[in-house]
Amino acid sequence: MTTILPILKQSPQRESYDADKGELISTISFTEQKPPLGVLVDNGGGGLWGRLKKSNVDPDSVATQPSVFDDPFTCEIYRPPLQYENAHRFDPDARWTWREEKFLVRKIDWRVMLWAGIMFFALDLDRNNISQANTDNFLTDLRMTTNDYNLGNSLFRIAFLIAELPSQLVSKRVGPDVWIPAQMVVWSVVALCQFWLNGRASFLLTRFLLGFLQGGFIPDVVLYLSYFYTKTELPIRLGFFWVSNYIAVIVSAFLATGILKLDGVGGHAGWRYLFLIEGAGTLLVGICSFFLLPPGPTQTKAWYRPKGWFTEREEIILVNRILRDDPSKSDMHNRQGLSVPAIWKALRDWRMWPLYILGLTHMIPVGPPQNYLTLSLRNLGFNTTQSNLLTIPSSVLGLLMLLFCVYLSEIIDSRVFATIILQLWALPLLIALYTFNSQTSQWVYYAVVTLITGFPYVHPIQVGWASRNSYSVRTRTISASVYNMFVQAGAVVYANIYRTKDAPLYKHGNRALIAICSMNIVLYILTYFFYKHLNKRRDRIWSSWSKERQQEYLETTKDEGNQRLDFRFAY
Template sequence: MIWTFIMFFSLELDRSNISQANADNFLNDLHLTTNDFNLGNILFRLSFLCAELPSQLVSKRVGPDVWIPCQMILWSIVSLSQFWLNGKGSFLACRCLLGFLQGGFIPDVVLYLSYFYTKNELPIRLAFFWVSNYTSDMVSAFVATGILSLRGVHGEAGWRYLFLIEGGITLLVGLLSFIMMPPGPTQTKAWFRPKGWFTEREEIIMVNRVLRDDPSKSDMHNREGLNVKMIWEALKDWRLWPLYALGLTHMVPVIPPQTYLTLSLRNLGFTTTQTSLLSIPSLFMGMSLLLVMAFVSEIINSRIAATLVLQFWALPLLIALFTFNQTTSQWAYFAVVSLIAGYPYVHPIQVAWASRNSYSVRTRTISASVYNMFVQAANIIAANIYRADDKPLYKRGNKDLIAICCMNISLYIGTYFFYRTLNARREKIWTSMSSKEQQEYLETTADDGNKRLDFRFAY
């Protein structure tokens, strides 16, 4: 768990350092417009999306313990190569390559963690996994304050050193990951770790507790690939479609203000150092709310209640942002945008929710990728909402965000009744059967995964 935290920390260093680069006249140095910046984000997310499923297939075949370090080494080389960016073409090419090489990392790690933890333990672990995201952004803001001050050293811009240094850090973590990632809980021994991490008794306990919690994990081992039929069966599972729909829309209302935070602060007249440091409060707030909502979702045992909070958080703030004009205080703007950017990050809860409602390892492997593909598609949508002809206040864009936020509230309510109805229908059929009929069904049914009559969907 600790090492997955470090790996995700490294991913976020390379994924979000472009935001810190914007504080150092990155766009002006490369003669790029904000529309070019949007296009780069779109291509990054599109490439990220396209890599999700192929990466999961490779990961299932060779094992995440081999494939994840390979991914990290490849994308870190591209990341540090951004030191030599020279214009729009190289910028867009690097965004495409980074997106494609980073695309499968998150679902690969989610699959990897599911080997070690039960379905009730996974949401909290994923919450801590995503805490590394915020930790990385906060550390990056402090580090960037120092690195960006190197502007002028050897005649180079500070953002070039930012890409070079942080890409080098990720390369080192990628190399160490070959050593730090065991294939599974019973395979921790290696030539450099002859005793492994666990005793034989501990391994038996770990495997038994995971299999008792989720017997479907016995169906596949960690080097077994997926065939076309398995993929098709998982994709046509309509019971997961509402979660995919939520993945497509739930974060759209908060992404544009968050993405444009550093650019907006520079436009308001803040210096490079001030801009880097002023991005930290929203990160700390988002990290805190992420952990709070992860615990709340388990305490109240309601995914809908925990994830719907994001929409009610964003809606009044977006309305306030829409009312701002040219005379609004820069500190009022900073406060509202920081609150939006510090939103309760419910994505880990929804990842675990999709994993839990998939039930079997086969469908979970695909559903994690498909869900993340919809999330990346959401980023593509969000990247097109703030346009150059709408700046600096982005009135049209903010109006669109308010409308999407209202739509999301309706989607969550619909998802609640969807899963509640499915469970009620199954419960009615199940309770109408005698104990003998129930036992016979369990022993002879061809239904698997979430199709089983004794399975209940989380909501």
């Protein structure tokens, strides 16, 4: 994302006569009195320290980067309002070193990012342990079919989708530091209550409730993390955030292997203990989260944490580095709700529609093989323990591919080229899967399905992409929810592609997946040229204006968010 702003010339040095001293004295302008800024460092990828090494910057030199706050004219335009919760730490003259900034980023990583990953780990245990339950005769015990299982997954996704936007509205009103733990506590109770499932109706009800209660978690956490990280740092952190997804799959496979051995204890099936124990673990994490999530970087003090996490200087650095990177983050405070007109305006933003469409379709080619991995392994003749352990290689591969894609997107500074990889990866494998027949070796089938389900997970990149292109906090809050709603809608679609009558090879389903994958490749290419065209058009308009016209626009424009002519889209 690029913001083009006018650079006003410094006022020249002037001389005036001091009558008391009887001599000429020199006076300098406001801008010349400001402390010097740091050397401009490339905002490309590689992390903070990697960028410093690439730029040969002394870690003890000034890190403060040029921004709109360095000019008195634009400083007043973008100055944080008094109601912004961090306004008391805003200081356009603040300067700090790269070493200080690196130390604080690592501090945030350990205190905020690590716990966010633990919470996501708990979420994935509760929403994905149904795959492990499937290896323990879950469907048979509840007298259900594959179609019932599909319906349950669809209800989960629909409820997840419905909850996205309302959850974001509540989160903006009460604060994500309160709403995220509250969601976790409530859904964990539902999750552990699956111990008492007794048939199709109770299964469908709990799947719907879990989806509804978990729906707002991810966009709420993404919003919360944006309070602490810059737009360059956030995509990498989101990548590690989703790493916990894969870690949960790997760990849950081992947990399930042990927990399912409780089969028969107390006269209950092993899968019942799986839901009970993992739900109780999430309940504990949810309760702890009430005490471990501060409202923001300047609000870390509490009765149980009287000294807080940061010193006054550290708070000044945290606030000003965030605002220098993205002045729009002061548009709203962290307890400010959204109005209905603001929501409707964000929903009508056609500039975000290409990303919403990609959110809908990008996971469809790999979703069904992933959902049916454990069932497919059982159908191939593997037992419960073998089926759970054989899911681990695909999770390890997916984890590595996720980190590779996130890092690649920052290194090449291109979202399209880093996200289209998923479709290029899946297409030849789906074609191979389509050619299989009943005589195909079970190990060949397993190898191909493992490669498909170990796909490059580009969702974190697209979440960061949507956040970046929505620009302001006001629109970012809504766009994150809308994007995730489209992702869940896509999950509803792919949950119904593999049908019982098409088993076990799912020829019709795989043919549909190949067609959708091919379509997605075209969609990514069109998205690239769409945003490139918008940027070029704005460049032409902006460069044709005089400096005075640009200044007048910045001062008087009613354009907001990504509608501003000085905003540039990432692609």
